[in-house]
Amino acid sequence: GIDNITLNNGVQIPQLGLGVFQTPSGEVTVEAVREALKTGYRHIDTAMIYHNEESVGEGIRQSGVAREEIFVTTKLWNDDVRAGRAKEAFEESLKRLGLDYVDLYLIHWPADGWEKAWEQLQELAKEKRVRAIGVSNFQQHHLERLLSMSDVVPAADQIESSPQFANQELIDFAHSKGIAIEAWSPLGGTGGNLLSDPRLAPIAEHHGKSAAQVVIRWHLQRGVIVLPKSTHAERIRQNFDVADFTLDDQEMAAINAIDTGKRNGADPDNFNF
């Protein structure tokens, strides 16, 4: 099966979760979440700005899987960071999800005011409304500033990472501080061309797996929490079926060589949303 990683506060997080960015609210999300949980996923990653928290909650309820067995992450949106309303925004997310706690609450981007939001998230953790708190899209300099002003080390930093943009230096830095890394766009994102990269095909063929499964396996073996997104039940199942093969050092190196050093997504040092 899929292993857990122990976060720096002792909380366990399943290393593979379903991402629901760009998964439309309503039946598509309900079904994706329900299918994932029926397949064995125990980790769902959403955000206020994905506008599908209600459907995530509905999918969880429809799955019949007990709430405490599922690791649920959501994120504080930038407008709420800037407005200093982290606690209110958190309650709104809980209400949409129909849950009475979340497992991990993240500051979605290092928007102006994130320092105050970090204080507010610490209060939520003290009040036991969340089991762990962290950040997303924080660069090394953001993490350094956070660590210099706070005794609480973020449990996780969720960042863009895929074979095309491995982001390895940031991963190494975070890991050296006890901060777990979660990868978004782990398969290269919507509309990307990673999965048809000819360097993945022979590795996939050798293991009798798909390129997506090989990429997910690469993330797992480098100690990263991986959040593949799919709205197709068959792919959701396929993406979870990655525990029965191992990439050797040569294969890992071949996948590392795909890195362009160029991100597909927004730049955390220069975003305008």
Ligand code: A2P
């Ligand atoms: P879809 O949702 O239509 O299945 P990322 O996780 O990097 O954001 O990438 C998700 C993209 O990869 C989506 O476009 C998703 O499309 C597609 N995808 C997810 N799983 C697979 C898979 N097993 N095989 C091929 N494409 C996949």
